Amino acid sequence: MTRHEQAFATDGFTLQRRNPDGGTPPLQHWGFRNETDRLTDVLLGSPAYLRHMATSSLSRKHLREAPCNIQVAQAQHKELVAAYEHFGVRIHWHEPEPELPMQVYSRDSSVMTPYGAIITAMANWWRRGENYAAIRTYERLGIPIYDMVTAGTFEGGDFNVIEEGCVLIGCGGARTQEEGARQVESWFRKEGWETRLAFIDEYYVHIDLMVVPIAPKLTAVCLACTEPGIVDWLKNKGHEIVDVPFQDTINLGCNFMSLGSDRVIAPSSSKTLIEKLTALGFEVASVDMSEISKTGGGIHCMAQALLRSPD
Numbered sequence: 001m002t003r004h005e006q007a008f009a010t011d012g013f014t015l016q017r018r019n020p021d022g023g024t025p026p027l028q029h030w031g032f033r034n035e036t037d038r039l040t041d042v043l044l045g046s047p048a049y050l051r052h053m054a055t056s057s058l059s060r061k062h063l064r065e066a067p068c069n070i071q072v073a074q075a076q077h078k079e080l081v082a083a084y085e086h087f088g089v090r091i092h093w094h095e096p097e098p099e100l101p102m103q104v105y106s107r108d109s110s111v112m113t114p115y116g117a118i119i120t121a122m123a124n125w126w127r128r129g130e131n132y133a134a135i136r137t138y139e140r141l142g143i144p145i146y147d148m149v150t151a152g153t154f155e156g157g158d159f160n161v162i163e164e165g166c167v168l169i170g171c172g173g174a175r176t177q178e179e180g181a182r183q184v185e186s187w188f189r190k191e192g193w194e195t196r197l198a199f200i201d202e203y204y205v206h207i208d209l210m211v212v213p214i215a216p217k218l219t220a221v222c223l224a225c226t227e228p229g230i231v232d233w234l235k236n237k238g239h240e241i242v243d244v245p246f247q248d249t250i251n252l253g254c255n256f257m258s259l260g261s262d263r264v265i266a267p268s269s270s271k272t273l274i275e276k277l278t279a280l281g282f283e284v285a286s287v288d289m290s291e292i293s294k295t296g297g298g299i300h301c302m303a304q305a306l307l308r309s310p311d
Helices: 003-008 057-065 070-086 129-141 178-190 228-236 246-250 271-279
Strands: 038-044 090-093 110-113 116-119 145-148 159-163 166-171 194-199 211-215 218-221 240-243 257-260 263-267 283-287 304-309
Touching: 038 070, 070 090, 070 263, 070 283, 110 129, 110 159, 110 304, 116 129, 129 145, 159 211, 166 178, 178 194, 194 228, 211 257, 218 228, 228 240, 240 271, 246 271, 263 271, 271 283
Parallel strands: 038 090, 116 145, 166 194, 218 240, 263 283
Antiparallel strands: 038 257, 038 304, 110 116, 159 166, 211 218, 257 263
């Protein structure tokens, strides 16, 4: 039995499950078809050692003008955890490490797929240890690694599953380089996925600050800063667009977490999004993220879906 055949026989931990020729079987016990099915298990990072560092132009702006109050940020994260618990989501944790002050952003260092986890390649040197810590986390949980990005930098917020078998990959240059994005794209094309690269200004950090799926064929998009071609692509796929205003997007108002079954956790500052989703019949847990988000990310950035189940 070859190494790949051994990896396919079980969902047990392995460092490379990806079949280089494509046709990698989906996992049996972990993963998901899309980002809008019912979330049952999520991976979070602790803010125990959180520090406000210059990871983007947005976080640098806050660092200059009104640095994050770490104690308030930690309290806000506890409210976020409580929201997941309220909805019955099982929470798994990275082991906190003092040397990893940004580990709370669990979507950056890895990204879950139907075939296993991708270990990314972080852009900031002070965050690269998060990739190694993520490997240990997946080993502890018994979740196999699909593969590791090696061609260039790539971060999990730029891997955006729009619907089953279709991924939007962001590329801003500063955090995710084109080389890394192209490598990931090539893997999923071999698996038979439709892929679309979104070249974004580095100011927006990751594509999930601008485009996030809400429910099947329903996607939140900041129309003011998203390339019209991406919007047309979504509409041609039958997606209804919920527009998030530019000012809300800059304050990470488009960075929320879909829990499936018409449930969402959203930042309380994103009033337009919350109003629109409530009018559509969604149950929205509104959480104040104003202080912790100064460090460079929002609710979607702080969560890695490990398992979603169809309703």
